[in-house]
Amino acid sequence: MGFMDDVFSMARNDVKTIVLPESGDARTIKATAKILEQRLANVILIGNENEIKSLSGGLDISKAKIVDIEKFDQMDDYAQTFYELRKSKGVTEEEAARTMKNPLYFGVMMVKKGVADGMVAGAINSTGNTLRPALQILKTAPGTKLVSSFFIMMVPDCKLGSAGLFMFADCALVENPNAEELSEIAVTSARSFKSFTGIDPVVAMLSYSTYGSAKSDLTLKVVEATRLAKEKAPDILLDGELQLDAAIVEAVGQSKAPGSAVAGKANVLIFPDLGSANIGYKLTQRLAKAEAYGPVLQGIAKPVNDLSRGCSAEDIVSVVALTSVQAQKGN
Numbered sequence: 538m539g540f541m542d543d544v545f546s547m548a549r550n551d552v553k554t555i556v557l558p559e560s561g562d563a564r565t566i567k568a569t570a571k572i573l574e575q576r577l578a579n580v581i582l583i584g585n586e587n588e589i590k591s592l593s594g595g596l597d598i599s600k601a602k603i604v605d606i607e608k609f610d611q612m613d614d615y616a617q618t619f620y621e622l623r624k625s626k627g628v629t630e631e632e633a634a635r636t637m638k639n640p641l642y643f644g645v646m647m648v649k650k651g652v653a654d655g656m657v658a659g660a661i662n663s664t665g666n667t668l669r670p671a672l673q674i675l676k677t678a679p680g681t682k683l684v685s686s687f688f689i690m691m692v693p694d695c696k697l698g699s700a701g702l703f704m705f706a707d708c709a710l711v712e713n714p715n716a717e718e719l720s721e722i723a724v725t726s727a728r729s730f731k732s733f734t735g736i737d738p739v740v741a742m743l744s745y746s747t748y749g750s751a752k753s754d755l756t757l758k759v760v761e762a763t764r765l766a767k768e769k770a771p772d773i774l775l776d777g778e779l780q781l782d783a784a785i786v787e788a789v790g791q792s793k794a795p796g797s798a799v800a801g802k803a804n805v806l807i808f809p810d811l812g813s814a815n816i817g818y819k820l821t822q823r824l825a826k827a828e829a830y831g832p833v834l835q836g837i838a839k840p841v842n843d844l845s846r847g848c849s850a851e852d853i854v855s856v857v858a859l860t861s862v863q864a865q866k867g868n
Contacts, residue, residue, distance in 0.1 A: 540691050540702060541830065541855055544733070548577045548861040553654035555857050555864075556647050558640035560584035560603075562660050563592060568853035570596040577854065578861045581653055583640045604647075606638055615646045622674060645670040648839050654864035657856050659844035664709070668834070671841040681836040683721040686710040686843075687729060688818050688831035695825070697785045698804040704730045704738075705806050705821075708814040709832035709843070719762035721836075723807045724770045729835050730805050732866045733859075741784035741803035742766070742777025743813070747793040750780075759809050774798055781806070781817075833859050840864050 555572075559565045560582040566589065569580050580601040582589055589603055606612070612634075619642070620633035628636075636642050641662060647653040659667045668684070677684060687706040695701030706726040711718060719742070727738035742763045746756040756778055763777035776799035783793040783800050790800025808814035822829045833856070834842050840863035842856050 540689060540734070540828070541858070544830075544855075544858050544862055545575065545577060547865065548858040549575075551865050552576060552579060553861040553864040554579040554581060554652070555860055556581040556583065556644040556653040556656045557853075557857075558583040558644035558656065558658050559660050559662065560589050560640075561592070564660055564848065564850045564853060566593050566596060566598060567850035568857065569598050569601050571850065571854045572857050573598065573600045575854075577858045580857075581644075581647065583644055606640065606643055609643075612637060615643065615650070618649070619646065619674065639670075641666060642670040642674070645674045645841060648841065649674050655840035655842070655860040657842050657844065657853065657860050659842075660846060660848055660853065663846075664843050667841070667843045668710075671834075671837050675838040675841065677836050678838045681721070681725060683714075683718055683725070684710065684834060684836040685722045685725060686832035686834050687726050688829050689733065689833070690818060690821055691828040691830075692821065692825050693827070699734070699736050701827075702734065702736070703804055703806060703821075705808065705814060705818045707808070707811060708818045710811070710834070712811040714762075714810065716758050716761035716765060719758065719807065719809065720765035720769060723762065723766040723775060723805075724773065725835050726805055726807060727770065727773045727775065729833070733862065736804065738773060738775075738805045739799050739802045740766075740773060740775035740805040740807060741779045741799055742775065742807050742809075743781055743784060744778035744809055745780060746778050747780045747783045748778070748797075750793070755809060762807075776800065777807075779803070830855055830859065833863070 555578045582603050586603045616634040616637045620630050644656045685707040686709040690703040692701040707722050730738040744759040759778040776797050782789040784803040787801030794800035821827045840860045842860050
């Protein structure tokens with residue numbers, strides 16, 4: 538069984554309810570049919586029932602719950618809750634009522650109210666538009682200072698990492714983290730990796746330098762982030778700064794970082810910035826023909842995940858399953 542087979546199995550063991558606010562997109566409807574058929578989640582679609590059923594064609598989405606904002610009888614309560622959350626930021630009651638008619642905000646409020654366990658969007662909305670309601674309504678998880686993201690990478694015919702299984706972070710959200718932020722990404726990613734895979738994380742803080750082989754503001758940032766991460770989570774096996782080959786190839790690790798418990802064994806790779814992380818995961822995906830699952834957001838109080846606007850229906854199914862598992866584990 539592969540990684541997603543395990544995720545699907547976990548999702549089925551404790552079926553959660555996921556809200557999909559982009560019901561006007563055909564990929565969302567196709568994904569809904571697959572999700573329900575495979576019993577991966579209960580689905581709430583936000584939109585007009587007649588329009589959704591028309592778009593579904595011959596697909597069976599009969600078990601999906603359809604919620605029409607225009608007919609929703611608890612809208613006043615939702616708007617009042619949003620007003621209470623945001624009045625200190627200058628939001629008026631009238632603005633709160635208008636905002637709640639936005640399907641993304643409405644969907645996140647369903648998660649806040651416990652009607653849904655998580656939300657998945659982004660097929661037709663930008664990351665900013667998807668994430669903003671989550672941060673305004675759900676905020677960050679207790680003890681977490683930063684929302685970040687990760688990809689699970691499954692590299693075929695690979696003995697590195699955990700038999701080809703890796704986590705890459707942050708590939709999608711935090712553009713140029715400082716040392717404090719990078720340490721937060723590392724600690725949160727390590728815990729996410731353990732939660733999703735059951736495998737103990739071995740975390741490498743990546744750089745173009747290993748143990749001081751080069752020195753610049755860029756390498757010193759990673760050195761400081763490593764120190765902070767070890768201070769925050771001494772229970773996590775983590776080391777840096779390490780070049781990629783030193784992090785994942787045992788012979789190179791022994792040569793460049795002798796004595797390191799991480800060098801040559803890393804399965805969680807923390808990149809120093811969004812540019813290197815995004816390039817790294819796409820290189821791995823295209824050249825090594827790796828399966829890339831994500832981006833999965835971490836650090837939000839309840840699970841909300843973002844899709845690529847180029848996603849397929851199958852991608853939506855996978856992200857819904859991942860979101861369901863996050864909801865199970867309280868991530």
